[in-house]
Amino acid sequence: MERGKWNNVEDELWQHSRFGVIRASELETLGIGQTTTYRQCQPGGRWRRLLPGIVLLERSEPTTRQRVEAALMFARHGALVTGLQAARLYNLRAGPDPEFVHVLIPHKYCVRSSGFAVVERTVFFPPAFLRDGIPLAPPTRAVLDGVRRLRDLDPVRALLIEAVQSGLADPAQLRRELDTGTKRGTALPRRVLNEIDMGVRSVAEADALEIWHQAGLPTPHCNVVIVDSEGRYVGMPDTWCDEVGLAWEIDSNEFHYSKDAYAKTLARNSRYAAVGISLVQTLPSRLRVEPDAVIAELRAAYSVALARPRPPVHMKNSGATAQRA
Structure with missing residues (x-):
């Protein structure tokens, strides 16, 4: 296809995307065949494959927003962003930078994790909190989902203390959430909550x-x-x-x-x-x-x-x- 025609087509495709992220199946409904999509995601092409069935309509490295949109599209089923990535979107700065996008889906669905999208099925599927158009798990759930996957005490302390000091989470709510969900990875958070109960703030x-x-x-x-x-x-x-x-x-x-x-x-x-x-x-x-x-x-x-x-x-x-x- 000629460059000018490609530019016109891509302008239209961007209008159907989320920040340049789009499903390959959506491209097909817009007249872009699977062969063309595959070819454009290969070296020398104009696009980038982010996750199975998810395409970025440019070759550059995806932004944080594009990775989040890709993970939500990949997981489907009303997925919510949780964990460290959600903590960042709630403006918490403590703890390590997210290496992946952690999303929750209802337990009745089955989607396997892939690439930077970590998909967790949960019986206790929470309501969505919208931030800048992104559906997030509630702050308490998001923070605990993040620290449950950490193995070092310091980042667990830093993130939980910041969440409490900022008013985003309440120690009593955090304890209730720990008692409700999985017990895996809860030892360090419980230790930190005990310290917070004693008045520790850093x-x-x-x-x-x-x-x-x-x-x-x-x-x-x-x-x-x-x-x-x-x-x-x-x-x-x-x-x-x-x-x-x-x-x-x-x-x-x-x-x-x-x-x-x-x-x-x-x-x-x-x-x-x-x-x-x-x-x-x-x-x-x-x-x-x-x-x-x-x-x-x-x-x-x-x-x-x-x-x-x-x-x-x-x-x-x-x-x-x-x-x-």
Whole structure:
């Protein structure tokens, strides 16, 4: 076919596609025979085969949107995008970049995974949440489908903590979803949810919680508001030992690059000192590079705090809120 005629034909085909992605069967109904489609998807052709029966009407590498559209077309049956790809589409940035497009279909249908399309049949088929025209599994289901396939603790922590901190998912909802679906790959998510229940809000704080337990110190409280004897706000330490009035802050260098942030840290430390709170400050990097040294520092600080009178402060009701300074 002549170049000019091809351009006219492709303009029409694009109008019947989803971002340039189209089924080979749809091409046939539009007058493009199987032989022509096959030839155009070969080296030197104008198109690209993405998945069995799914064609991209250009030779370039597919975009994320085109891969998603291709996976949905391939799976059919009202498929929903879930897992890490759905998490990205919900604007979550933690965790590894998706290597494939994970889609759900009702259990009564049978479509095998192929290429970058991972098709999962499920008895618990959820309602669709539309984002930019893409049908997604609900946020809680999508995030858990993503972390169930991860084997390392850090990315599981990062994604679940971001989902909770952003308000996209609720810990109670995540637990219910874990109890409802498959039990495969749920051990790490359950561990992280236990940490979140204790107040952990970052991967560094989760590392700190492990070190605290290794140090053998009393039960820690994470991110609780501390007030003085008159109810005035003192601080919200990353970790608090209420028995002796010991605060542990995980302070990163990046945070202190800002003059305003540095000033807030100095003000916080002054409030701690004014009421007699013992303070330990640790860089996040030391939690993994020098865990034994950090444990020794915590134990020493606890011993000093234990030897002096406990300061007249207490934890504010956990249901209350205060601005961290």
